[in-house]
Amino acid sequence: MADLAPQGRFNPWPATIFVILCVLAVLFLLPTVGVLLSSVKTTRDISMGDLWSLPASLYLGNFAEVLGNPAVHRYFLNTVLVTLPATAVSITLGALAGYVFAKLPFRGSNALFLIIVAGMFFPPQVILVPLFRMFNGMGLIDTLWPVIIVHSALGLPICALMMRNFFATVPNALREAAIMEGASEWQVLTRVVLPLSLPALAVLATLQFTWIWNDFLWPLIFTQSDDKRTIMIGIVNLKGQYSVAWGVQGALSLVASLPTLLVFLFFQRFFIKGMTMGAVKG
Amino acid sequence: MEQHNRFWRVVLLAAPLGVFGIFVLWPLFSSFYYSLTDWNGFDPNYSFVGFDNFAKIASDRLFLQAAINTAIWMVAAIVLPTTLGLALALLLDSRVLGARVFKSIFYLPICLSAVIVGQIWIWIYQADWGLLNTIITEVTGEKYKYAWLAKPDTALWSVIVAWSWQQTGLAMVIYLAGLTAIPGDLLEVCEIEGATPWQRFRRVVLPLLAPSTVVVVALSVINSLKGFDILYIMTGGGPFNSSDTLAMHMYNESFKKYLMGYGAAISVVLFLIAMAIIGLYFRQLRKVDRIYG
Known part of the structure; x- marks a missing residue:
């Protein structure tokens, strides 16, 4: 679907597709990332609603x-x-x-x-x-x-x-x-x-x-x-x-x-x- | 020579056929037998009850609920992973930068256990700090607390979405394999003839992907019929059996209530449904084969 524009002119398709795929990839990865994040956070942090942010330091107690x-x-x-x-x-x-x-x-x-x-x-x-x-x-x-x-x-x-x-x-x-x-x-x-x-x-x-x-x-x-x-x-x-x-x-x-x-x-x-x-x- | 061949057939097939016969085919047939009994799971004795179990199925409200849910699941399974998988395959087929990495990302959930997938999505749906409610809170600006899995209205769909997340990658790879089989000059001709991208997709690409579609749809339907693990983890069929499926109902009746005879009867129904779908699948596959060779 990418090679639609005539030769020589700027072709916006590859960039658009790339961006769409990036968004989808992030959405797709979110659940898995959540597990990764949770595993390096303390239970207290998580239950205080801090699961989905990047951790300041790695907690390996879990x-x-x-x-x-x-x-x-x-x-x-x-x-x-x-x-x-x-x-x-x-x-x-x-x-x-x-x-x-x-x-x-x-x-x-x-x-x-x-x-x-x-x-x-x-x-x-x-x-x-x-x-x-x-x-x-x-x-x-x-x-x-x-x-x-x-x-x-x-x-x-x-x-x-x-x-x-x-x-x-x-x-x-x-x-x-x-x-x-x-x-x-x-x-x-x-x-x-x-x-x-x-x-x-x-x-x-x-x-x-x-x-x-x-x-x-x-x-x-x-x-x-x-x-x-x-x-x-x-x-x-x-x-x-x-x-x-x-x-x-x-x-x-x-x-x-x-x-x-x-x-x-x-x-x-x-x-x-x-x-x-x-x-x-x- | 023929004697030699016959000897080796017997020698080589003995083990695989023996194992398959004893542990798959024989149980399959005895399911029919046990479905006519009232065996309770531990008592060595049981008695014949004829078709009582099947009569019970007809009047079992929970069975009806489970059958409806299974049908919903099947339709959703045809729509969600299939369309999303097709869309991803089309996007990736354009040899975009980093296609391999993207492919791995979309495919990764397939290698996770249903137990893990269920666990992950329980967190997404978690009422207090789950991702879904967090996002809704961010967007609307109002603290949103909804227990997606604990409400009869949303439990089944929440599980179906989680399941689709895992299945999409499979649909995507099958469509990608199908796309590579479409000759490039055909698409060039489309361009020369002045077809719009939509026409090209609708009239050329999609029809040529028919064999892949048959496979994807059949797999989705069959896998939805098997859907048990993720349901067991996420809702256990609850609340109030609102997310029960036939596979779940069969497990509950057999191994929770120890009504193994009744459970066997449900499994017979499950078998017949699976049989019908597989028959349909093979027929479609042959039809597609004939047309597209």
């Missing part, structure tokens, strides 16, 4: 409080214990299924693939009650296991989709040549195809890590005691303890988001690619 709280350590550890295995398992399962759908299709494999991909779109509430009963029967309620298992299973649709689409771009001749040389299908997958698929694996790792880390529903349903809670539930629990300690809540939000924020900053390219790929191809 962070000290959060990082010194043993409950926060526990929540963090639990979240890591859920996120890392569930991310790894869901991607592994997705790679296995994606390989068959891309390289060893069979009659009905497209329909099967569609069923799996459709799993991405359903509200998780649909399977809540039966899963609760199932894990209750297994005696796994109030452990981290159901959370890990369910995330592994629910990650399969996006992982299978993305891996299939990526594997489809790897030439079949490569696989045939390797099999001629006496490689097994397993070796083709692990030694030939997967090493070529690092970009797709990176996309999935960032997406899955972020989603599982940020998840709220599954740990809410499957865990009960405080030392089994993940960080996102922990934040809600601690809200009682720090009910009007807004600054501590701000610091807590920031600390809890730090891993996903870092992933976003460093792997943004993969992240955006995954979001658009998953969305468009779905």
Whole structure:
């Protein structure tokens, strides 16, 4: 929309658009900035209506409080214990299924693939009650296991989709040549195809890590005691303890988001690619 | 060779299909089964009640309220993040200075947890020192104190706005991807033929973005159906169930009141709605594919 004015004359469009975008960007950033500000202010300052101004000096007491709280350590550890295995398992399962759908299709494999991909779109509430009963029967309620298992299973649709689409771009001749040389299908997958698929694996790792880390529903349903809670539930629990300690809540939000924020900053390219790929191809 | 292939299909698919079958498909089907029972969540015994739960849905005032709210949420989800995302994509597509930084800013909320987003917006709506009331006070010059989330009139919309803030970035990237697919010479032709910017947008760009629009709208609708976390954090469905959605209502009935059979019945309804939307989505996607190939 920018290149409308005829050549040679002053073109006001780029500057206008830039200004509009700046205004929107400030509006968009405000909520996040509010949290940042609150985390370095004392609760007294905030409740006196001084949240939205720049602080004269940094107050680090909120962070000290959060990082010194043993409950926060526990929540963090639990979240890591859920996120890392569930991310790894869901991607592994997705790679296995994606390989068959891309390289060893069979009659009905497209329909099967569609069923799996459709799993991405359903509200998780649909399977809540039966899963609760199932894990209750297994005696796994109030452990981290159901959370890990369910995330592994629910990650399969996006992982299978993305891996299939990526594997489809790897030439079949490569696989045939390797099999001629006496490689097994397993070796083709692990030694030939997967090493070529690092970009797709990176996309999935960032997406899955972020989603599982940020998840709220599954740990809410499957865990009960405080030392089994993940960080996102922990934040809600601690809200009682720090009910009007807004600054501590701000610091807590920031600390809890730090891993996903870092992933976003460093792997943004993969992240955006995954979001658009998953969305468009779905 | 065929035998070799069959062997490897079984070996490679066993784990993914096993996990998906046991922990996704099986629960999906047993939801239908439990929806016909009065299971209470901890008692191993339960009895069959036929379609009683569904009859109860028909007369449940709270369900109706939740269904209406879900419909409102869906319409808002189509309008708010979609139009805002499209506008941002169009602005950014002009290769403006710092486009990458802008993109990151608009996209950042997507990587935040709904819990954090909810927390942030609770502060914006906070009655005493929240940003919204602070701004209104500044503008009008009168001390303004309104508890946005605690009033039945504004609770639902306040949550929807917060949710849209997070979703806009997603719509934006999908539209940006769609915009890069529009050939530049086509736009040049528009200019040579003397089309106004509005005509160019309305007659050329927007129709060519149809595939992206289908995806954005479908995603927004589906995500609005999933909308639970942020609602749980911000209002919990309150006050007086004024911001309840179907997903929230299902959770409350199952895990607050321990009416798991009834909760399963609600989830069956939720499933059917999701199914209808997904069916519509795939059909539209195919139609768009046929036209724009």
